[in-house]
Amino acid sequence: MERAPAPPHPDYPLLRPIEKPGRSFYFIVGVLLAIIAYTGYVYVRQILFGLGVTGMAQPVTWGFYIINFVFFIGISHAGTLISAILRLSKAEWRRPITRMAEVITAIVLAIGGLHPIIDLGRPDRMLNLFYNGRLQSPLLWDVTSITAYFTASTIYLYIPMIPDIAILRDRGVRPRWLYEFLSWGWQGTEQQHKVLDRAMNILMVVVIPIAVSVHTIISYIFAMTVQPGWHSTIFGPYFVVGAIFSGIAAILVLMIVFRKVFHLEGYLKQIHFNYLGILLLIMSLLWFYFTFSEYLTGYYGHEPNEMRVFWYKFTGAFAPYFWTMVTCNFLVPVILLGIRKFRTITGILFASISVIIGMWLERLIIVVPSLANPRLPYPTGIYIPSHTEWMLFIGGISVFVLGYMLFARFFPVISIWEIEEGRHESAKAVTERIASYMPDPQPSSAQE
């Protein structure tokens, strides 16, 4: 029996991907599943034979897995952090962006959080962490903070999604039971709106320190050792800045992709890209400031072990990666985003991809050189990642893309109710707010 078509909705472009997924969706999902299946096979080989299938050895005992761990968790930052900060500062232009950002965080945290397990020599003994964990180890701090961030960001993604899920439920979108279950009886009454608002207000404040702590604690894994190039007090803020930097780039890439694929030109306009592009530029300058401080301090001190690592990065075997990183993270974004003529959507796309590559290189440059240059007179270490490590990297990215596509298939990537709220209430709220900034009118008796 034919179901009656759902009534037209003013924001139909946001609902169309859910109600009418195209054929290309299934094709791409198929390709991704194939890649992920092969990655699974490669990982099972690693479990069976041991970490020998990777390219790691003494002294470079950490490689791609730890690099990607830091990289993925870094990208998670922009999500919740940006959406929380934009909501807190009441920036109206955030409305089409917050949902996409929050989804990035949730998915990428899950992938990043799995990477230390992939890196373990004995993942079958993982439960030792829970039975006899040592709180003194930065790895345990990591477990706690990433769990906290993952739960916080999932809740922070879910609660603002409730009204949108209710829209899908009311339109009878299949599978109906899913939307019924998740919508928690939302009807849009005034009382329910109040509850939601209050919850979101608490969460957006709570989530920010959790997010900052996560990448700070990840930096402590390196900073709490005494190794040259790692034992630096700047690591905490450096990592957080780098994380926000790479995260904004990731949001921008996703925005541009969805805009093209879902025809969201009406929602993601030039001004959104302009503002986020300027934020990316600011983060690029901040990143450069931290990097410059870090290396100038090391160079000025001229401590011999630090200098070995320094020259290894600047002129040694890692020089190509180091200077590519500086180009990708600083030169390209500053030129493409600083000059207004280049700050087009294409320019922003190039700048964002450049930043993502540059930030991955930065993680590489943090992890490997310090390990490759031991203090005692050993030969300099060489690290060549193996097929297993490359596949797990590609697999991780595929899981991210698949997760995102599945999300976009069942839930709107732009918050429909917040756009509605923006249409009806924002103009008035903003006008009132701006009026309150203006100086009070002079009483007429004071005028001469």
Add this chain to the structure above:
Amino acid sequence: MKWGMVIDLQKCTGCGECAAACKVENNVAIVDAGQSAMGRTMLWMDMLTIYEGEYPRLRFREIPRPCMQCDHPPCTKVCPVRATYKNEEGIVAQIYPQCIGCRYCMAACPYTVKSFNWYKPEWPPGIRETVNPDVSVRPVGVVEKCTFCIHRLQKAKERAKHEGRKLGEKDFQPACAESCPVGAIVFGDLENTSHRVNHLSSSPRAMRFLEDLGTEPKVIYLKEED
């Protein structure tokens, strides 16, 4: 009791007997040539190559480097599961069944003394039957390092208890000290005045590697006499 080691570089000839004896005593796995070229050789006692001087007056020598058995070990601080810890007698021990193979201790050790079992240890034909029964053979995926032959300490303690006497200097000697043909490696209780290490450790020639890091290693080297 604080077990320590003094290595006299004046006597040491760099022959590498200590490294070989350690490998045999502790069932340290033998890796094939390809793995070794990658840097996966497993040597609890390694021979460090030190270059001195400049060309044409260049000389190099090989000196033994066991685990430094630090009193403030950077490795035990970072282990998430307490698979490496310092016991009451100062030995930094490994608990193989506990290790999850995260290799954080390997990254944190400033002396790079730890080894990892990248693959399941395989023994050339015939060698498997000759492994030391007192020492466990480690499985794949765990970290290992020099333990000052702690299994010999356990046996010595049991024997001394059985014979109703205290532990003497000759009762417990690790394989490297026992095998050194010139007696360059001296081992004993740093706190016991009747042990040789007690005097040697305060010799004017005594030095420790990377002392400024505050790790307080218990392996002391005696510099060559002028």
Add this chain to the structure above:
Amino acid sequence: MNRNWINRLQIVSISLVWVLFTGIAVWVFNLIKESLRLHDAPDASVGISIVAIPVFFTLASVLTYVFIGLRKGRRKDVEP
């Protein structure tokens, strides 16, 4: 799927969240007890963990608040 099942599933899911977070709190306390017993110099680590537990419970409370609040805020004419 009928309404009752969905209702029960929702209540089960929110209880599971509390079970999970209580489990995490119990785990952290256990680890603190172990480290004190073994004199493993906890200090800052204990501090960090102690901060983490209220964070988890705040999150669970917010979620529960929304859950209960949305039910209470429903119009009276619709069956629960």
